[in-house]
Each structure stands twice: as C-alpha cells, then as structure tokens.
Amino acid sequence: MLCQLSINNFAIVRFLELDFKAGMTSITGETGAGKSIAIDALGLCLGNRADANAIRPDATKAEVSARFLLNDTPQAKRWLEDNDLDLDDECILRRTISSDGRSRAYINGNPVPLAQIKSLGQLLIGIHGQHAHHAMLKSEHQLTLLDSYANHKMLLDSVNSSYHRCKTIEKQLHQLELSQQERLARKQLLQYQIEELNEFAINEGEFESIEAEHKKLANSTALIELCRNQLHILQDNDEGSVESLLNSSIGQGQDLESYDPAFGNVVNMLNDALIQVQESTSEIERYLDGLELDPEYFAHLEQRLSKTMQLARKHQVSASELYQHHQSLLEELEDLGSDDDKLDDIKEQLKANREAYLVHARKLSQSRNRYAKELDKQVTQSIHELNMPKGKFNIAVNFNESVVTPTGCDNIEFLVSTNPGQPLQPIAKVASGGELSRIGLGIQVITAKKVSTPTLIFDEVDVGISGPTAAVVGRMLRSLGESTQVFCVTHLPQVAGNGHQHMFVNKSSKAGKTETSMVALNKTQRIEELARLLGGDTITSNTLANAKELLLS
Structure with a gap:
C-alpha cells in the first residue's frame, strides 16, 4: 500500500x-x-x-x-x-x-x-x-485484459518458454540451411577430388619409395660400372686383388705362426677379413644381378612419380603430403555428411518442439475460453448497471495453430450488442464513445479485483460518463477500495x-x-x-x- x-x-x-x-x-x-x-x-x-x-x-x-x-x-x-x-x-x-x-x-x-x-x-x-478504453479496441490489449482476469501465469510462461525454444531451434535450422548450398557445392568438389585420388590410390610413404627406386634405376649404368670395378678390385684383378693378397698374407702368417704361436691372433684376424671380403663380393654380385634394367618397370615408376607430382601441384601440397591430403579430404566429406544428419536432427527437434508448443497453447486457449465465459457474464452485468440495460458482452477466442506467438495461437475479439435485436459485433464498430467508456471501465474494475497489485490508480477513467451512471461507477470503485x-x-x-x-x-x-x-x-x-x-x-x-x-x- x-x-x-x-x-x-x-x-x-x-x-x-x-x-x-x-x-x-x-x-x-x-x-x-x-x-x-x-x-x-x-x-x-x-x-x-x-x-x-x-x-x-x-x-x-x-x-x-x-x-x-x-x-x-x-x-x-x-x-x-x-x-x-x-x-x-x-x-x-x-x-x-x-x-x-x-x-x-x-x-x-x-x-x-x-x-x-x-x-x-x-x-x-x-x-x-x-485513454485505457481506446486501447481496449486493440486485439492485443483485449488479450492482456483477459489474461489479467484469468491470472493463468503458469500457462502463459509455458507457452512463452516453448515458443522461444522453437525460435532458437528455427534459428539454428536457418543458419544450417543458409550454408546448405555452400556445403553442397563443397561436397560435389570433394567427391570429384576424392574420386580422382581414389583412382590413383597412393599409399602412405609410397612417394618416398618410388622416388628412391626411380633414382636408383635412372643411374643403373653408373651403378653397374662401379659395382664391376669393385668386383675387379676385390676378386677379379689378376695382378693382385684384395682376396688374393689376403690369401698370400694368410699363408705367410701361418708360416710365422709355426715359429711363434703368438702370431695366431693375426692369422685369425686375416681370416676374418678374408671372409668379410668374400661376403662383400657376393653381396655386390647379388646387387649387380638386380640392376638389370626393366624398361617397362622403369616407365611405370616414372609415370607414377610424374602423376604424383602432378596431383600434388593440383591440390597445392607437396608430393610427400599427397597421401595425408587424400585422407583429410575423406574426413571432410564424412563431416559434411554428418552435417546433413544434423540438419535432419534439428528438423525433428523443431517438429517435436512445435508439437509441444501447440499442446501448451491449446491448454492456454481452453483456460481463456473458460474465463472468457466467466468475464462475459460479469461485464454484461456491469454494463447493465452502467445504464446499458439491454447490452450484451462476449469475448470470442479463436484458436489458429498457424498463428504462433509468445502468447499462444489465440485471436481475441471483444464483441458487444448495445441494443435489443442487434447482433454481437466487434466493439470498435458499434460502441459509441460513452458506451465504450462504460464497457472499458466495467472491465477495468472487474479485472482489477483479480489482480494482486495492492494499489490501483484510475486517472479520469470516467470521462464520457455522467448522471446515474456516474453514481454506479463511484459505487464500483468504492467496492473495489474495500479490498484494494x-x-x-x-x-x-x-x-x-x-x-x-x-x-x-x-x-x-x-x-x-x-x-x-x-x-x-x-x-x-x-x-x-x-x-x-x-x-x-x-x-x-x-x-x-x-x-x-x-x-x-
């Protein structure tokens, strides 16, 4: 107070x-x-x-x-x-x-x-x-008056929360749909690039391997010549190969050992050296056998190496990174596919939330219909007292699920009949200024009794009212003042x-x-x-x- x-x-x-x-x-x-x-x-x-x-x-x-x-x-x-x-x-x-x-x-x-x-x-x-009675001509204010009378705040809050959940999901969906064309274009490009890379099918580390193999085969003539020179030095030189010189040294060492057994260690080492030389010679011979040039195989290596370099330039990566780049494109394509799944999930979420919104909105509408009937009777009685003895008041609550707002799906319309035999019509069409003032004042006093606000101020709301009607208004306000x-x-x-x-x-x-x-x-x-x-x-x-x-x- x-x-x-x-x-x-x-x-x-x-x-x-x-x-x-x-x-x-x-x-x-x-x-x-x-x-x-x-x-x-x-x-x-x-x-x-x-x-x-x-x-x-x-x-x-x-x-x-x-x-x-x-x-x-x-x-x-x-x-x-x-x-x-x-x-x-x-x-x-x-x-x-x-x-x-x-x-x-x-x-x-x-x-x-x-x-x-x-x-x-x-x-x-x-x-x-x-001027409150002029605001009463607007549908949104009529809705506010009815909701104030009904005092169904929990229903309003449920509808409002559900509405904003739908709007949040709609925003997410809109953002995904806006980029859908970009994602589709990217997906098509990735599919083309991956198809080309799949066809080439480079393996991890393959580029380094074929590069080394190609380099070896490209220099096979020089390698053969060098290997033959090595064999000549180690074994085939009649004038004195490493192997023959070691054999001669071993013979002399054995003679020395016969005079002094201490020289046996030297002979053993020379024998080990001979074995190493012989094994090296065998290894060179095997390597030399493998250097036989296969023109078709060399051409295959050269073609694969060239294609690797070409694809690497096309994708703007180094040749050694081509395999990893291929894997990255595959992952990106998979992620784009999951975005499509996400889009479907959000559409399902939106559908479920819209259904939940409609459930809350219907409950709110049912409450409005119930209290509208209650308010109809009270306002009709009030306007009878306010010198409109044949007047009739009615609130039409029209539910339309295609109209989605934070306050539900209802369109509210105040209807009134001021004379006998006159059909109910929208209040703005049939009520004169004085009638509008009386109806508005009646509604304000009735709804004020239902509101928990401890202090109410009526600022010249009796404009357009006079005589016996004014006395009724006074009694209404005094009655309201008994509790507020x-x-x-x-x-x-x-x-x-x-x-x-x-x-x-x-x-x-x-x-x-x-x-x-x-x-x-x-x-x-x-x-x-x-x-x-x-x-x-x-x-x-x-x-x-x-x-x-x-x-x-």
Missing part, C-alpha cells in the same frame, strides 16, 4: 508531502490545477521516462520518493529479498532528475538500474489511464462522493510563479468541493444539500 509520496520541484509543484490511507481516495480540483501531477510524479518513481523539462523552472533538480507498506504485498517482499534490497515491511522508491537530463533511481537507499525499479513498481501499483487501495482522479461529484477520503488539488500564482498544492479535505470541505463540482462557481443551499447526499463517508 502507498502510504506516503514526497515531491520536490516537479513540474509546478515546489514541495508536497502527502500521506495516504487504505480504501478509496478521491482526487478532484479545478481544470488545469494539475490533478494528475501526483500520478505523473509517482510514475517517475515507478520507472517512467525522465525529462529535464519536468523540473520546476527555478530549480536545478527534481526529486520524488514514494513509501510503501508491504504487509499486503508478499510478491514485492520476495522480489526485494531476492535482490538483497529488503527493508523489513517497508519499501522506499526514490528518483531524481538533474537539469542535464540525467536521472538516478534508488530502492531503499540503494542506487539501482531503471529496469529494477520498473520491475518492482509493477508489483506495487497498477495505473489505469483516461484505490486512487481516483475524477471530475464527477457522484464518483468523488464515494471516496473513503478526498484530496483537493489547487493551483495558485504569486509573484509571477505558479504552484500546485494538494490537501486532504475534512467532511465539511468535502461537501463544499462536491457542491462546487455540482454547481460550479455558484453554490446554493440546494447544491450543498445534494452534496451531502452524495457523500458516503
């Missing part, structure tokens, strides 16, 4: 400190006196846009603070605790505006972002403006007289400066103010008597 509002240098207010009570508070004043200034100032505390022009002309800073009691607002208390801003059973919202246009927001003395003060403000106060704190800015005495308390707004000028004040009226002052509203500047005994009759408290 709002218990105090302090305003400094805001608009034409120099300073106001207002204490408020529970129940219905009527706010009246002369035209242009600034009856809505307190509400504008309160709106600033609740996070409305700050404007340096709102600062009183002779001041450099405007400041507004509002104090609330939270004993009837558990949601607000939880919000404060969750954000480490709690202050027992009270809450103070404060907002300042500097002449440079900067504003600051505070909750319980702690500086906070504007978004936080807005979030908390929605739990503390609901404001119904004088209600502020009503009005120009109708029939409405103002129903207030549990009454505040008067006055504008005065002194020394070229204008100032607005707001004061609470006692019973006598209330009667005088109601009489002014009834008779204007001329107040007679009759108007005073009528005013006494209008005053309920």
Whole structure:
C-alpha cells in the first residue's frame, strides 16, 4: 500500500508531502490545477521516462520518493529479498532528475538500474489511464485484459518458454540451411577430388619409395660400372686383388705362426677379413644381378612419380603430403555428411518442439475460453448497471495453430450488442464513445479485483460518463477500495462522493510563479468541493444539500 509520496520541484509543484490511507481516495480540483501531477510524479518513481523539462523552472533538480507498506504485498517482499534490497515491511522508491537530463533511481537507499525499479513498481501499483478504453479496441490489449482476469501465469510462461525454444531451434535450422548450398557445392568438389585420388590410390610413404627406386634405376649404368670395378678390385684383378693378397698374407702368417704361436691372433684376424671380403663380393654380385634394367618397370615408376607430382601441384601440397591430403579430404566429406544428419536432427527437434508448443497453447486457449465465459457474464452485468440495460458482452477466442506467438495461437475479439435485436459485433464498430467508456471501465474494475497489485490508480477513467451512471461507477470503485487501495482522479461529484477520503488539488500564482498544492479535505470541505463540482462557481443551499447526499463517508 502507498502510504506516503514526497515531491520536490516537479513540474509546478515546489514541495508536497502527502500521506495516504487504505480504501478509496478521491482526487478532484479545478481544470488545469494539475490533478494528475501526483500520478505523473509517482510514475517517475515507478520507472517512467525522465525529462529535464519536468523540473520546476527555478530549480536545478527534481526529486520524488514514494513509501510503501508491504504487509499486503508478499510478491514485492520476495522480489526485494531476492535482490538483497529488503527493508523489513517497508519499501522506499526514490528518483531524481538533474537539469542535464540525467536521472538516478534508488530502492531503499540503494542506487539501482531503471529496469529494477520498473520491475518492482509493477508489483506495487497498477495505473489505469483516461485513454485505457481506446486501447481496449486493440486485439492485443483485449488479450492482456483477459489474461489479467484469468491470472493463468503458469500457462502463459509455458507457452512463452516453448515458443522461444522453437525460435532458437528455427534459428539454428536457418543458419544450417543458409550454408546448405555452400556445403553442397563443397561436397560435389570433394567427391570429384576424392574420386580422382581414389583412382590413383597412393599409399602412405609410397612417394618416398618410388622416388628412391626411380633414382636408383635412372643411374643403373653408373651403378653397374662401379659395382664391376669393385668386383675387379676385390676378386677379379689378376695382378693382385684384395682376396688374393689376403690369401698370400694368410699363408705367410701361418708360416710365422709355426715359429711363434703368438702370431695366431693375426692369422685369425686375416681370416676374418678374408671372409668379410668374400661376403662383400657376393653381396655386390647379388646387387649387380638386380640392376638389370626393366624398361617397362622403369616407365611405370616414372609415370607414377610424374602423376604424383602432378596431383600434388593440383591440390597445392607437396608430393610427400599427397597421401595425408587424400585422407583429410575423406574426413571432410564424412563431416559434411554428418552435417546433413544434423540438419535432419534439428528438423525433428523443431517438429517435436512445435508439437509441444501447440499442446501448451491449446491448454492456454481452453483456460481463456473458460474465463472468457466467466468475464462475459460479469461485464454484461456491469454494463447493465452502467445504464446499458439491454447490452450484451462476449469475448470470442479463436484458436489458429498457424498463428504462433509468445502468447499462444489465440485471436481475441471483444464483441458487444448495445441494443435489443442487434447482433454481437466487434466493439470498435458499434460502441459509441460513452458506451465504450462504460464497457472499458466495467472491465477495468472487474479485472482489477483479480489482480494482486495492492494499489490501483484510475486517472479520469470516467470521462464520457455522467448522471446515474456516474453514481454506479463511484459505487464500483468504492467496492473495489474495500479490498484494494484505490486512487481516483475524477471530475464527477457522484464518483468523488464515494471516496473513503478526498484530496483537493489547487493551483495558485504569486509573484509571477505558479504552484500546485494538494490537501486532504475534512467532511465539511468535502461537501463544499462536491457542491462546487455540482454547481460550479455558484453554490446554493440546494447544491450543498445534494452534496451531502452524495457523500458516503
């Protein structure tokens, strides 16, 4: 409940400190006196846009603070605790505006972002403006009114969460589909390149092997000649090959050994050397036998080596990297194939989530239909009381699963019949300005009873209403004030007289400066103010008597 509002240098207010009570508070004043200034100032505390022009002309800073009691607002208390801003059973919202246009927001003395003060403000106060009945002509506002009455927040949250899950998956799908053509082109290129490499089928390390083999065969003539020279030196030289010289040395060594056995080690070493020479000779002979040049085999090696170099240049890798490059292309092609599988998986996910969304949306639609029937009866009864005895109100809830929104698949339409025999038609087509005001006010009062907001402000919502109808409006608001704190800015005495308390707004000028004040009226002052509203500047005994009759408290 709002218990105090302090305003400094805001608009034409120099300073106001207002204490408020529970129940219905009527706010009246002369035209242009600034009856809505307190509400504008309160709106600033609740996070409305700050404007340096709102600062009183002779001041450099405007400041507004509002104090609330939270004993009837558990949601607000939880919000404060969750954000480490709690202050027992009270809450103070404060907002300042500097002449440079900067504003600051505070909750319980702690500086906070504007978004936080807005979030908390929605739990503390609901404001119904004088043009709310015009907003009622829009389908989206009609939907908001119905949902406020139904108070099925969990269903709305389920639909909203499901909707955003679908949108997230749709975004992923869109991104994959955007690159699908690029992936297809890349896949076709890879398939062509891999087919060519598959056909060539180079093995790991093959290039190094064929390169060495080709080099050997390309130099076979020189190798044969060198090998023959080696054999000549080792064995075939009649003038003295290595083998014959070793045999001669061994013979002489054996002679020496016969004289001195100690020379036996030398003979053994010479014998080992002879064996090594003979084995080397045999190895050279075998190698020489294998050097027989096969022109077809050499041509095959040369062709394969050439093709390897050609493919390596084509793929812009070195010849020794061609095998690994081939394997990399195969892996990339496989990955592209898995992307196609991923695309199919995401499509399946989207299908499943859309089905889940529709399940939640249908449940929400069923709830709306149920509460729409309930609201139909109450609004119809309300407009009967508001001097439309033959009026009928109906809410059409049309479910269309092709319309996917965060609030479901329903299109809401307020229908009304204002005269007997007249069919139900969209409210915008058949309701006059006065009828629209009465229907809108009835809906606002009815839905306000279902909302947990502890303080409600009705800012001249009775525009276009007069006479007996105004008295009904007053009784409606007073009834609402029995359970909720209600502020009503009005120009109708029939409405103002129903207030549990009454505040008067006055504008005065002194020394070229204008100032607005707001004061609470006692019973006598209330009667005088109601009489002014009834008779204007001329107040007679009759108007005073009528005013006494209008005053309920």
